[in-house]
Amino acid sequence: MQKRSYLGTFGIYATVIFTCAVLLFPIYWMILTALSPRTQLREFPPRFWPDDPQWGVFADLLATQPFGLWMWNTILVAVATMVLSLTVGVLAAYALSRHRLRGGQGLGLFILTSKMLPATLLVIPLFAIFKSLGLVGSLWSVVIAQSTLIVPFATWMLKGYFDTIPPELEHAALVDGCSPLGALVRVVLPVAAPGLAATALYAFVISWSDFLYARTFLTTSESKWTLNVGIATLKGEFVTDWNTIMAASLMAAVPIIGVYLFLERYLVGGLSSGSDK
Amino acid sequence: MIDFSSPRHRAKFGYLLLAPAVIMMALIIIYPILLSVDISLQDVRIARVGGDREPWTLENYRWLTSSAEFWNSLWVTAKMVLTVGGISLIIGLATALLVNQKFRGRSLARLFVALPWAVPEVVATVIWAWMLDSSFGVINWALLKIGLVDQAIQFGSNSTAAFFAVCFVMIWKGYPLVSIMLLAGLQSIPEEQYQAARVDGANVWQRFFYITLPSLAPVLGVTSVMTTLWVFRDFAIIYVLTQGGPIGSTTTLSILTFEQSFAFFRMGQGAAVGVVTLVICAFISRALVGRFANSVH
Amino acid sequence: MATIDFKNVQKSYGEVHAIRDFTLHVEEGDFCVFVGPSGCGKSTALKMLAGLEATTGGTISIGGRDVTDAGPGKRDIAMVFQNYALYPHMSVRSNIGFGLKMRGQDKAEINRRVEAAAETLELTDYLDRRPRALSGGQRQRVALGRAIVREPSAFLMDEPLSNLDAKLRVQTRSEIVNLQKRLGVTTIYVTHDQVEALTMATKIVVMRGGVIQQIGSPETLFAQPANIFVAGFIGSPGMNFFRGPVEVVDGRAQTRFGEQVVPLSVAPDALRGGEAIFGIRPEHLKIGGDTGTPVALGLVESLGTEKILHFPTPEGQAIGSLQKVIGSDDAGRDSATMLARVIDDRRYTDGETVRVALPEGKVHVFDPETQKALS
Structure with a gap:
């Protein structure tokens, strides 16, 4: 390796810091706004440092809006979707990875292409179906609708993980006296644990971020909204209440950002396993 | 009871594992797609399953071809795909090259660069909506301060401004993924190739054009197709930021599908727009799927 | 058990x-x-x-x-x-x-x-x-x-x-x-x-x-x-093969390796046609005696006292494409080159001419059609 000049090193750091600053500024601005007193938000020039942080905004939020309920709904939906997609996905992904099944290749292709379905198209027939089943307004409708994206996604991602586990492992388990299901549960799943965790959290993130399905199926009662629907509506209703909106946004973003920070290296692997193999 | 450990029955076990997924896909993806085609062929306002159905007609598709809204949304979608895709790809590649350099704190930089991707779309959109606010937004303040504009830009009511506002948010939200994928592609290029090129006397630019770009071509292809499809499918950003307005300047095919179905309750027409979108997406993803077909098995 | x-x-x-x-x-x-x-x-x-x-x-x-x-x-x-x-x-x-x-x-x-x-x-x-x-x-x-x-x-x-x-x-x-x-x-x-x-x-x-x-x-x-x-697969280096005529003299079968007449231990009745494929293990070849066919050594691989000598198969006796049948360790072996494995203290040099003799009873005979061993 040739040694980089001091100027080059400085250039790299300057560019990196500038890039990160530009990219992260909106997130900083969200935090700053959330903590600012409402009156300060109408000042020109704006302040770039919270000299009078208003921590009470989070408490106000919980008191004035059914915000806690929205968060609870969002968690319920995300956990249900995660569990459902992971269960179905693990079984299917394992079968696709290990068994030379008739039609398996077609199914693999189908799973891939389903990532490309326009959700706004699917939402129409799903609405018609849920309407006739009486599911509109129920959180289950959102769970099922999100599964159209997340089940194929989880299956594909998990198949990538299973493909990295040598089939000899479960052959050994079978010879050792396990049933095929026993080999999956006792040997393959523990070995695939990091992959399972990554997939589960990824499913959680996608579900948490959904807006379209919740916005369409859960309009009937405010108590059934998810965070995203609530925040979007806040933005429409209280255009001047930016500190409240930003506080709500912050609380909606924090769990996901936390998951992301925890999972970053898995996500990159998982993403590329579904994209550029 | 079948003994699935028997070599004779092992394949059956595979089908058994696959069954829940297949049934689920059939019920929640395939059936709804067929149903949406069915709906698009009926003159129906609020679609229902079961009960009376309208006779099949091409009325919705006739409306589509003669409707200015549809052609406008097609044009808006195309413009948005080119703007968002092009800019994301260029700065995504630049960022990937940057964080692929060896420097201290590189992993932290990578973490930060990809962070916007983890922000939920609705949250990202409301942050930008606030920053782009025409009275108190920080962006208008900065533009005025630098002297780029004489008066605050009305991102809400100016068509061009609204279009670019949507593009901004999409790029901010979508380009980190582009750079992550390109970074993964960059890292799969063997270091030996660069060393060999250096020995042969290739300079930085030659190394970039003769090694990096050709090796990255497949990833670039996949990434641009994925970005394109993402712009095609996106709903939350546009809907929360502009609701497709003003006067249709940010109404993409996705927004038009939703608007027809759930704002005007003309689900037949909405489904027709959606089916056309699906066909377009299918054509675009053919390139991607063709590449994947080999790696599926 | x-x-x-x-x-x-x-x-x-x-x-x-x-x-x-x-x-x-x-x-x-x-x-x-x-x-x-x-x-x-x-x-x-x-x-x-x-x-x-x-x-x-x-x-x-x-x-x-x-x-x-x-x-x-x-x-x-x-x-x-x-x-x-x-x-x-x-x-x-x-x-x-x-x-x-x-x-x-x-x-x-x-x-x-x-x-x-x-x-x-x-x-x-x-x-x-x-x-x-x-x-x-x-x-x-x-x-x-x-x-x-x-x-x-x-x-x-x-x-x-x-x-x-x-x-x-x-x-x-x-x-x-x-x-x-x-x-x-x-x-x-x-x-x-x-x-x-x-x-x-x-x-x-x-x-x-x-x-x-x-x-x-x-x-x-x-x-x-x-x-x-099997003959080519088992043993290292694998068996040498060459193509040769089958002649019957005084009720006994024989073939020729270069200019050497090689008596065969196979009954003449078993040999159909005028030609067969013959095999000899590298360690069974006698090198440097007074009898046998003179050959020019191509390559000499020395492992100390053990040496692998490469020399060309006599003119017209290479088995050609049949070599592909043999999937031995040295699969890349050329059908026109034979190997001899010797353990002695003599020095061999590239290009040197030595006599190679095939001892009786060590030559394997194969049917060129079925590739099966004849005995």
């Missing part, structure tokens, strides 16, 4: 036949090696015996019991895999004891047997480690431990040495042989390495293209190969 029988076992994937008409009887306590080039079907045969692959036809029995459709866990076998397939999330102790646990043994008994197996394999100090924390050789021994602890009626081993370095491989080779002798468990061992087969087996099954070529003891295979493939 059990006998193992394959009766007309077939395996096909659609139109592709991976195994044809595989019939084999293995005695109790035999060390039977399946050997052949990659893709010859030896691993498939082993997997069918283990119950990891379904057969398309025929029957497999272990200890007289038909196990063709039994699951791998119900065949009373243990298997050692090429990549060892240790369970990475379990300690060495749990790895070795897993099979016993699955069979519902009680804890004390499992512990006792695991410790005994660990003792045998010198793994006692590593019982509480994870496989990740072990060296390649130790992992290999854990894999063996997992097999012996169950005291099964047969061991199946799929290239268990190929992930070890050369030195460790030779050492482990003899350890496995000794272990097998002591336990007396019938063993089926798959390898692509004919040296392993010759040194370890009591019975060798040579396979090619899904078909058994020859079954026999190492000595039989070496001395009486059934066809050109």
Whole structure:
């Protein structure tokens, strides 16, 4: 390796810091706004440092809006979707990875292409179906609708993980006296644990971020909204209440950002396993 | 009871594992797609399953071809795909090259660069909506301060401004993924190739054009197709930021599908727009799927 | 301990036949090696015996019991895999004891047997480690431990040495042989390495293209190969082949190697046509005598006292494309070059002319059509 000049090193750091600053500024601005007193938000020039942080905004939020309920709904939906997609996905992904099944290749292709379905198209027939089943307004409708994206996604991602586990492992388990299901549960799943965790959290993130399905199926009662629907509506209703909106946004973003920070290296692997193999 | 450990029955076990997924896909993806085609062929306002159905007609598709809204949304979608895709790809590649350099704190930089991707779309959109606010937004303040504009830009009511506002948010939200994928592609290029090129006397630019770009071509292809499809499918950003307005300047095919179905309750027409979108997406993803077909098995 | 029988076992994937008409009887306590080039079907045969692959036809029995459709866990076998397939999330102790646990043994008994197996394999100090924390050789021994602890009626081993370095491989080779002798468990061992087969087996099954070529003891295979493939595959370097005329003089068959007349120990009646393929092992060639055909040495590879001499096959006697039949270790061997292996103190130089003689009784004769050995 040739040694980089001091100027080059400085250039790299300057560019990196500038890039990160530009990219992260909106997130900083969200935090700053959330903590600012409402009156300060109408000042020109704006302040770039919270000299009078208003921590009470989070408490106000919980008191004035059914915000806690929205968060609870969002968690319920995300956990249900995660569990459902992971269960179905693990079984299917394992079968696709290990068994030379008739039609398996077609199914693999189908799973891939389903990532490309326009959700706004699917939402129409799903609405018609849920309407006739009486599911509109129920959180289950959102769970099922999100599964159209997340089940194929989880299956594909998990198949990538299973493909990295040598089939000899479960052959050994079978010879050792396990049933095929026993080999999956006792040997393959523990070995695939990091992959399972990554997939589960990824499913959680996608579900948490959904807006379209919740916005369409859960309009009937405010108590059934998810965070995203609530925040979007806040933005429409209280255009001047930016500190409240930003506080709500912050609380909606924090769990996901936390998951992301925890999972970053898995996500990159998982993403590329579904994209550029 | 079948003994699935028997070599004779092992394949059956595979089908058994696959069954829940297949049934689920059939019920929640395939059936709804067929149903949406069915709906698009009926003159129906609020679609229902079961009960009376309208006779099949091409009325919705006739409306589509003669409707200015549809052609406008097609044009808006195309413009948005080119703007968002092009800019994301260029700065995504630049960022990937940057964080692929060896420097201290590189992993932290990578973490930060990809962070916007983890922000939920609705949250990202409301942050930008606030920053782009025409009275108190920080962006208008900065533009005025630098002297780029004489008066605050009305991102809400100016068509061009609204279009670019949507593009901004999409790029901010979508380009980190582009750079992550390109970074993964960059890292799969063997270091030996660069060393060999250096020995042969290739300079930085030659190394970039003769090694990096050709090796990255497949990833670039996949990434641009994925970005394109993402712009095609996106709903939350546009809907929360502009609701497709003003006067249709940010109404993409996705927004038009939703608007027809759930704002005007003309689900037949909405489904027709959606089916056309699906066909377009299918054509675009053919390139991607063709590449994947080999790696599926 | 059990006998193992394959009766007309077939395996096909659609139109592709991976195994044809595989019939084999293995005695109790035999060390039977399946050997052949990659893709010859030896691993498939082993997997069918283990119950990891379904057969398309025929029957497999272990200890007289038909196990063709039994699951791998119900065949009373243990298997050692090429990549060892240790369970990475379990300690060495749990790895070795897993099979016993699955069979519902009680804890004390499992512990006792695991410790005994660990003792045998010198793994006692590593019982509480994870496989990740072990060296390649130790992992290999854990894999063996997992097999012996169950005291099964047969061991199946799929290239268990190929992930070890050369030195460790030779050492482990003899350890496995000794272990097998002591336990007396019938063993089926798959390898692509004919040296392993010759040194370890009591019975060798040579396979090619899904078909058994020859079954026999190492000595039989070496001395009486059934066809050109086996002759070329077994031994290193592999057998030399040349094409020659068949002449009958005074009721005795003979051929010519260059200008040397080579008497054959084959009855003239067995030789149809005027030509045959002949084989001679590199170590059987007599170099530097007063008789024989003069040849110019091409390349001299010296390994100290042992030397491999390369020289051209006499004009018009190369076997040409037939060489492709032989998938031996030196697959890239040129049909127009022959090798001689000599152990002496003489110095040979490139380009030097020496006489090469073929001793009587060491020449193998093969039918050019069927490629089978004639005797």
